[in-house]
Amino acid sequence: MKELYFSSTLMWGASPWEIFDLASCSGMDGIEIWHQQADSFGWDPEEIGGMARSSGLNLLVHGKSWDLNFASLNEGIRRASLAELKGSLLFAARCGAQETTLHPPRYTLSGMREQAVTAGRNGLAELLDEADRLEIDLSLEVMEKIPRELVTTPEEFEIFAGGLLPRLNCTLDLAHCQNEAEFWDYLSRLPQISKLHISNKRDKKLHTPLDDGDFDMARMLPRLRNLDLPLVIEGWDGEDQFHIINRNLTLLQTVGGTVHA
Numbered sequence: 001m002k003e004l005y006f007s008s009t010l011m012w013g014a015s016p017w018e019i020f021d022l023a024s025c026s027g028m029d030g031i032e033i034w035h036q037q038a039d040s041f042g043w044d045p046e047e048i049g050g051m052a053r054s055s056g057l058n059l060l061v062h063g064k065s066w067d068l069n070f071a072s073l074n075e076g077i078r079r080a081s082l083a084e085l086k087g088s089l090l091f092a093a094r095c096g097a098q099e100t101t102l103h104p105p106r107y108t109l110s111g112m113r114e115q116a117v118t119a120g121r122n123g124l125a126e127l128l129d130e131a132d133r134l135e136i137d138l139s140l141e142v143m144e145k146i147p148r149e150l151v152t153t154p155e156e157f158e159i160f161a162g163g164l165l166p167r168l169n170c171t172l173d174l175a176h177c178q179n180e181a182e183f184w185d186y187l188s189r190l191p192q193i194s195k196l197h198i199s200n201k202r203d204k205k206l207h208t209p210l211d212d213g214d215f216d217m218a219r220m221l222p223r224l225r226n227l228d229l230p231l232v233i234e235g236w237d238g239e240d241q242f243h244i245i246n247r248n249l250t251l252l253q254t255v256g257g258t259v260h261a
Contacts, residue, residue: 100138
């Protein structure tokens with residue numbers, strides 16, 4: 001049974017101390033810090049790293065993703081996106097995080113997919129070089145099947161990575177899969193999976209609470225916990241009572257997890 005994390009976005013308006021305190025008190029092994037959240041609220045990476053060490057928690061970082069596209073037809077957007085993502089890698093290194101997760105880019109026009117793959121792969125090479133320089137692992141996430149996404153299947157992941165594949169980890173997100181069968185299939189075929197993102201989904205609404213959606217998480221969670229992969233509970237909650245993370249922790253306790261709500 002590997003480590004269990006939750007995403008900092010489940011406590012969007014909380015202070016870092018509140019997030020680390022809940023993670024520690026609930027028996028989590030670590031936190032996935034979203035760099036956009038840290039940047040939006042002015043969190044200091046060295047302070048985040050110090051909190052993690054004093055709390056005995058591991059750190060992962062989710063790179064910035066909103067509004068970015070490093071395969072854009074627009075060169076300015078490509079360069080700005082790469083600069084922001086390199087900033088996420090630096091933030092992770094300064095925190096002492098083990099790995100940074102990045103979203104793959106998208107293509108701008110339907111007739112220019114191959115051009116976008118080439119531009120995106122060139123950008124990925126830059127990002128991997130920066131990750132190597134900073135001595136941090138980089139993991140690319142497989143996305144949901146919506147228009148213009150470049151990486152939504154194992155085949156697309158390998159095509160996009162190309163010759164960079166040996167240097168790259170993969171993050172599989174349960175809520176990005178259309179059904180449970182697809183999730184287990186992708187789990188068996190994706191290369192170098194470093195962790196799983198878990199949340200539920202209700203039709204096209206993604207990242208709902210674990211107990212609210214199309215997946216029978218009470219049945220799936222024991223099997224997921226027995227995999228030799230870290231699990232990161234994802235979602236977003238901007239309410240100051242943070243009901244969603246507490247709801248998720250209650251389900252984990254109910255199905256026999258090691259955490260307590």
